[in-house]
Amino acid sequence: AKMLPEKQLQCSICLQVFTDPVTTPCGHNFCLVCIGLVWDSSDVCQCPTCNKTFASRPDISINTAFKELADTLRQIIVCSSASPLSAAQPGEVVCDVCAATSLQVRAHKSCLVCLTSYCEAHLEPHRTVATLKLHKLMEPVKNLQDRMCKKHERLLEMFCRMEQMCVCQFCTETEHKDHPAVTMEDESKERKVHMKQTQADFQQMIQERQKKIEEIKNCLKLSALSAEKEKKASDSLFTSLINSTKERQAEANAEIEERQRAEEKRAEELIGDLQQEIAELQRRNTELNELENTDDHLHLLQRLPSLVSPPPTNREWTETRIYPELCVGTVRRALSRLDKTLRKDLDIMKKEEIRRMQKYAVDVVLDPDTAHPNIVLSPDGKQAGRGELLHIVPDIPQRFDPVICVLSKKGFRSGRFYFQVAVGNKTFWDLGVVKESINRKGMITSTPDNGYWTVRLRNASEYRALDSPSILLQLQKRPKTIGVFADYEEGVVSFFDVDDRSHIYTFTGCLFSERIFPFFSPGVFDHGKNTEPLIITAVSHET
Structure with missing residues (x-):
């Protein structure tokens, strides 16, 4: 060399x-x-x-x-x-x-x-x-070469704000002539200002998701303790029975454990989803930090829209939670299969079950925009009566017609909720929950396949759960107040006689895929025998 x-x-x-x-x-x-x-x-x-x-x-x-x-x-x-x-x-x-x-x-x-x-x-x-x-x-x-305008073979140095694209100087004098345009450098500087807020928003979202993870973990611990407590109560109850009840005891414990495992699995999935979203937000934050220091304006403008777009999510995290106790009536169902000697213990369990469900009571207010013109609502939205004359109301898509129904104002996309309705001496009524997208015009068929999970009364004595097919209910006494409980994640809708504290019917395996709303129908006039309104009542926690 x-x-x-x-x-x-x-x-x-x-x-x-x-x-x-x-x-x-x-x-x-x-x-x-x-x-x-x-x-x-x-x-x-x-x-x-x-x-x-x-x-x-x-x-x-x-x-x-x-x-x-x-x-x-x-x-x-x-x-x-x-x-x-x-x-x-x-x-x-x-x-x-x-x-x-x-x-x-x-x-x-x-x-x-x-x-x-x-x-x-x-x-x-x-x-x-x-x-x-x-x-x-x-x-x-x-x-x-990618920084050249493909049409004019000039350097891409301007940004058209109307069409949100990088253009050359000649573009701004021709097809983008009347469009607001700035230099890519000026647009990049302005975007970087917005990036600061986006980064702050992402950091806030990361903290919220981390907080939700801790909340889920804590609730899962309480759920495990609650499951263990319920197992012990079940053991204490079943050991006092004759040998023929031991098989039922094992079945009840197995079901409790299975549901707890399901909660653990769901908690793991929620935590996994949250961690994935955190990772994605952190990845975006890292890339935004890199873009903040770059002089490559084209790269910044091409990458930024995908980075500042709302992060992918499959859940409403503010409504997502893990509950610390079971509300599926496992022990109740086990005891109900036993001999009449179990009725005293069974009654205790029923009272505990409805007490638990009432903890999830929500404030239900009826929505006048959904009410059939024959329905008379009270000013506070707590009563739905059957009027003799049609009211003049706007014919809007969400209003029921000709079926005499009304929904609550608020719907639910997750979680548990409970409400109760005084039916008094009415001879006709329908109660339950429905999905938001149900058909509200013309005649309806109330079945789960059509988005209805309801119980009804006809002719003062015929109670039916409108399942597929409908089920005739043999009730011991005529209920005056109906309690309705729904668990979105569990896919359960249950009905109770509040005064008697007894179970009426439960829909299981409900496939909820959208918001569900409390549903009410005060029924036909019935020659003046069904004039009482349906009344949404407050929950009394007295045992």
Whole structure:
């Protein structure tokens, strides 16, 4: 390497080993790109070494002999650790000039005017030639051609705010002429201001989700303790019975454990979803931090919309929770299969079950926009009576007609809720929950397949659960107040006689996929025998 004439192979413009050397008519040698840049930037064509002026721009060709020597010397310099030039590593931007000689030298800067990336050596003319100093340099980037307008072959340097896209200067004078446009740099600065708020919002969302994880974990611990407590109560109850009850005891415990496992599985899934969302938000935050410091405005504007869009989520986290106790009546169902001697214990369990459900009582207010024109609502929205005359009300899509029904104002997309309705001595009524998208015009068929989970009374004595098919209910006494409990995640809707504290019917395996609403129908007039209103009553927690 020391035998090579290094000084003679050095360009006097970039002071580096020649790349594609050419010889001027006056006998001096330069890099093809270097002499081209000098002549392009001046109105006078002269030799940078001897200042000889040429009448016209000389037609010069690459000196092949010098090129072979220069390429050999440059390869040695690139491989040398003492050299200022560095070999490009995989994924790094390479110098376009060096690449023309098959050398992979790491680029130091990219020029947005030349649309070329330069190593330290070939960047020298941009630091010494006055006109080249005006060029816009940035950190090395790949695919510089992508920064050109495909239609006008000009640099993308403007941003059309109407169509939210990067355009060239010529675009703003033609098809985007009447559109508000700013420089990409100005738009990038403004976006970075909004990015600050987005980052703060993401951080808030991360904290909320972390808090929700802790809430779920704590509730799961309480749920496990509650399940254990219920198992012990079940054991104490069943051990006092005859040997024939032991099989029922094992069945009850197994069901409790199964539901607890289901809660644990659901909790794991919720935590997993939350952790995934946290990871995604952290990833976006990291990328936003990187974009905040970048000069690559095009990259920022292309990436930003996907980063600041609402993060993907499949749940309403504010309504999602793990409950610390079971509300599925496991022990009640086990005891109900036993002999009449169990009725005293069974009655105790029924009272405890409805007490638990009443803990999830909600304030139900009837929605006048859904009420059939024959329904008379009280001013507080707690009573629905059957009027004799039709009221003049707007015919809107959410109103029931001709079926005499009304819904609550609030619906539920998750969780548990309970409400109770005084039916008094009415001879006709329907109660329950329905999905939001039910058909409200024309005749309806109240079945779970159609989005109805309801119980009804007909002719003062015929009680039916409107399942598929409907089930005739044999009630011991006529209930005066009906309690309705729903568990969205469990897929359960249960009905109770509040005064007698007895179970009426439970829909299980309900497939809720949208909001569900408390549902009421005060029924037909029945020759004046069904004039009492349905009354939503407050929950009394007296045992």
